[in-house]
Amino acid sequence: MMPDHCFTECLPSGANPIRDWGRHAIELLLGDARRSADTHMIKPVFKGLPGISIYFKDESTHPTGSLKHRLARSLFLYGICNGRIGPETTLVEASSGSTAVSEAYFAHLLGLKFIAVMPRSTSHQKVAAIQQFGGQCHFVDHAGEVYAVAEHLARAAGGHYLDQFTNAERATDWRGNNNIAQSMFDQMQAEAEPVPDWVVMSAGTGGTSATIGRYIRYRNLETRLCVVDVEGSAFYDAWRSGDMGATAPGSRIEGIGRPRVEPSFIPGVIDHMIRVPDAASIAAARVLSERLFRRVGGSSGTNFYGVLSIAAQMRREGRAGALVTLICDSGDRYGATYFNDDWLVQQKIDIAPWRAQIEDFLDHGRTLPV
DSSP states (O other): OOOTHHHHHHSOOSOOHHHHHHHHHHHHHHHHHHHOOOOOEEOOOOTTOTTEEEEEEEGGGSTTSBTHHHHHHHHHHHHHHTTOOOTTOOEEEEOSSHHHHHHHHHHHHHTOOEEEEEETTSOHHHHHHHHHTTOEEEEESSGGGHHHHHHHHHHHHTOEEOOHHHHHHHHSOTTOTTOHHHHHHHHTTTSSSSSOSEEEEEOSSSHHHHHHHHHHHHTTOSOEEEEEEETTOSHHHHHHHOOTTOBOOOOSSTTSOOSBOOTTOOGGGOSEEEEEOHHHHHHHHHHHHHHHTSOBOHHHHHHHHHHHHHHHHHHHTTOOEEEEEEEOBBGGGGTTTTTOHHHHHHTTOOOHHHHHHHHHHHHHSOSOOO
16 A cells, blocks of 8 residues: 555645746736726617617727737636646737737737737738837738748747637636626617527637627526627538538738638527628718718627618517627728728629618618618
């Protein structure tokens, strides 16, 4: 029989620098969360839509200016708690910009090296923000190349590939813990219709729609989830056909739409999907920007157009109700693209008919989006 004293002698003794660093790092990340007040829920009035209330949860007010601030914090906590991120770990991400901006912020907070792999077409404002936080940018020519290049760079550096596209749905506690779904429904509690008819959300990693859809089911709510997708994205075709191997060219609307179906995309929690043309997304972003007196990004335009499509159906059926969607990021990052008429001409995008239709629908309820 082994002597009784062997158990205590075999226990590790003294300080554990990596564990101590992890505890300090988690406290820094949780401190960022404690200092962040909840994002606003905005309810503009559209006189052409009586009886239909539209709410926008404004995620652009996070310290790094987008919805991805929540995701980045979760990915860092997930990596540290799983023992994959330590005090000398080089972090690598595949991103179209906003996630990388937020991850660069947290890497800077923890004193870690960060490399973002992104398409060369990513907005200059996002690149500048990443570099401002000390991150490095590695560019590829095609969106579909980001995954393999990011994995290669992480492996070569002996680092950690954060992999938002796989880990987004698992790094966030979808049952609650102040995730975006819980925050959204908590803010609706005192409204006339505390349980909205629909939540409308675009898909990038698929993680946010997965969190919202799971939370709705977990809370046994009557709310339905509509996911809006964009041109050049694989999600819509995969949802309709059931083929999770579907591929597409990639999206012009930064932050959403993917050339492949990402692991975090969970079609089973989605009640309905709509594909939104790029011209409609950009037109909707411009209209909403003018009515909120500040710019919103292209993905917010996609969300808004999806909301209007649902509202049009509700009007046809003579139903009232509440709809909730997100402002994903600020439009200030897209001054050279979505808010630049010359860029629209270069891309052969005509937003004028869509804009006129949206304006008429909001003001008079006469011309409904198709």
